[in-house]
Amino acid sequence: MATIFKLLSLTIFLGLIFQAYGQPCSLNNIVVKQKPGKEFPWWDVNVSNNCSCTQSQVKFNCTEFTDYTPSVDPSILNKNCLLIQGRPLHYSESVNFSYVLTEQFTFQTISSEIACS
Numbered sequence: 071m072a073t074i075f076k077l078l079s080l081t082i083f084l085g086l087i088f089q090a091y092g093q094p095c096s097l098n099n100i101v102v103k104q105k106p107g108k109e110f111p112w113w114d115v116n117v118s119n120n121c122s123c124t125q126s127q128v129k130f131n132c133t134e135f136t137d138y139t140p141s142v143d144p145s146i147l148n149k150n151c152l153l154i155q156g157r158p159l160h161y162s163e164s165v166n167f168s169y170v171l172t173e174q175f176t177f178q179t180i181s182s183e184i185a186c187s
């Protein structure tokens with residue numbers, strides 16, 4: 071009984087912390103911007119984190135992308151669309167890369183590990 075009460079208090083306490091510091095970051099804070107590169111069909115991509123929590127293991131949905139990407143540096147985006155080998159992308163940090171594809175690909179962030187300090 072005491073344990074349950076403690077657990078409940080902890081949950082409420084943590085809830086209050088989150089409220090006090092506002093919404094924790096989400097996948098939406100991984101901002102992907104892209105524009106046509108110097109030459110068709112190159113695209114220049116800029117991925118940034120606009121939230122104060124660090125995000126690592128950032129992964130995009132590549133179901134329809136991987137076949138076309140010999141052009142991307144795997145240390146920046148590997149064939150599973152894991153960004154910078156899973157290393158953390160801190161607040162306001164950005165990563166850029168380019169790819170070759172006749173149509174612009176929409177990068178959808180599907181997972182990440184969010185760490186707020």
Ligand SMILES: *[C@@H]1O[C@H](CO)[C@@H](O)[C@H](O)[C@H]1NC(C)=O
Nearest residue numbers: 098099100101102119120121
């Ligand atoms: C971060 O970027 C997203 C997507 O562009 C936007 O909706 C959100 O308002 C931005 N947040 C901040 C804190 O700038």
Ligand SMILES: *[C@@H]1O[C@H](CO)[C@@H](O)[C@H](O)[C@H]1NC(C)=O
Nearest residue numbers: 101103116117118164165166
């Ligand atoms: C990516 O965009 C951010 C702003 O959203 C900018 O500060 C940063 O310099 C850009 N990075 C590169 C490598 O172009």
Ligand SMILES: *[C@@H]1O[C@H](CO)[C@@H](O)[C@H](O)[C@H]1NC(C)=O
Nearest residue numbers: 130131132133134178179180
């Ligand atoms: C990834 O994209 C494919 C189609 O483009 C879709 O079928 C699939 O559900 C997506 N996966 C996730 C985890 O969103």
Ligand SMILES: *[C@@H]1O[C@H](CO)[C@@H](O)[C@H](O)[C@H]1NC(C)=O
Nearest residue numbers: 114115143146165166167168
């Ligand atoms: C990323 O940006 C840096 C500095 O702006 C540039 O030197 C580098 O070539 C770019 N990398 C790619 C893959 O576009």
